Amino acid sequence: MDQVPSAAIVTGASSGIGRELVIYLDSISAADELWITGRNGQALSDLRDSIKTKAVIIEADISSDEGIEILRRKIEDEEPSIKLLANCAGIGYRYKVEDQSDSELKDTIDVNCTALTRVCRMCLPYLRDGAGIINIASSAGFIPQPGFAVYAASKSYVISFSRALHYELKARHVRVTAVCPGPVRTSFQKRATRGAGDEFTGMRAHIVKDPADIAVGAVKANGRGHRTYVPGISQKLLHLISKIIPQNWIIRWIKC
Numbered sequence: 001m002d003q004v005p006s007a008a009i010v011t012g013a014s015s016g017i018g019r020e021l022v023i024y025l026d027s028i029s030a031a032d033e034l035w036i037t038g039r040n041g042q043a044l045s046d047l048r049d050s051i052k053t054k055a056v057i058i059e060a061d062i063s064s065d066e067g068i069e070i071l072r073r074k075i076e077d078e079e080p081s082i083k084l085l086a087n088c089a090g091i092g093y094r095y096k097v098e099d100q101s102d103s104e105l106k107d108t109i110d111v112n113c114t115a116l117t118r119v120c121r122m123c124l125p126y127l128r129d130g131a132g133i134i135n136i137a138s139s140a141g142f143i144p145q146p147g148f149a150v151y152a153a154s155k156s157y158v159i160s161f162s163r164a165l166h167y168e169l170k171a172r173h174v175r176v177t178a179v180c181p182g183p184v185r186t187s188f189q190k191r192a193t194r195g196a197g198d199e200f201t202g203m204r205a206h207i208v209k210d211p212a213d214i215a216v217g218a219v220k221a222n223g224r225g226h227r228t229y230v231p232g233i234s235q236k237l238l239h240l241i242s243k244i245i246p247q248n249w250i251i252r253w254i255k256c
């Protein structure tokens, strides 16, 4: 019998999709322990106090080597039996490349690509056979997006990386799912506009989704072994179009 408690690790657990994912995992008693990470310690404590599953808080800025090492040390010290890893931490800025600071560009790549990759790697030895990995990408990763170029490219990376990792881990029956939502009602949009506004406008206002629905759908899709989960008709259509229409044509219609 396995004596080590099972764990689900969620990055970006302090708000939005990651927080809702933790709440859902708690509701279905998905693991003995929920490891919740983010920078906002107060939000993580509040989340821990609101759930019944034992929560382990790891406060870390994963855009930095120091933050990554905090997480790595914890994992190597505790040697958890990981049932699920959900990489939800993410950031992006809705500005042209020339209008973003060097640190905004760096943070986007560091959190969305580098940290996600390193967290996957450090968890691999501790993943149970048959475990799941959920990587939150975005439908922005389907097509290059002028005005949101670095974010969209970072999410293309997440989709490509997740698909390949799924095959690398096939022998261990580990399922890797890239989740590709369109607009979701979280603090993402406010951060993406440097605090200018948290509401989606135009067409996005009509298709914006609830983070709890994305979280539940992601866990279910991963459980079914889906390599990609694209929530909603509009994003499924975008996914299809991105496969059949030349990208140079689509880019002209995209307005970020």
Ligand SMILES: NC(=O)c1ccc[n+]([C@@H]2O[C@H](COP(=O)([O-])OP(=O)(O)OC[C@H]3O[C@@H](n4cnc5c(N)ncnc54)[C@H](OP(=O)(O)O)[C@@H]3O)[C@@H](O)[C@H]2O)c1
Pocket: 011, 012, 013, 014, 015, 016, 017, 018, 037, 038, 039, 040, 041, 060, 061, 062, 063, 064, 067, 088, 089, 090, 091, 092, 111, 136, 137, 138, 139, 180, 181, 182, 183, 184, 185, 186, 187, 188, 189, 191, 211
């Ligand atoms: N909302 C959307 O429209 C949308 C659409 C498609 C995909 N997504 C993706 O969904 C994921 C979750 O975003 P969300 O919508 O839930 O937005 P959110 O509410 O802003 O959540 C983002 C999470 O990422 C964490 N994070 C950001 N930078 C970090 C850092 N340097 N170190 C550690 N944690 C960091 C935040 O934690 P702290 O604040 O505690 O640092 C927060 O928990 C992201 O990958 C995002 O790209 C969002």
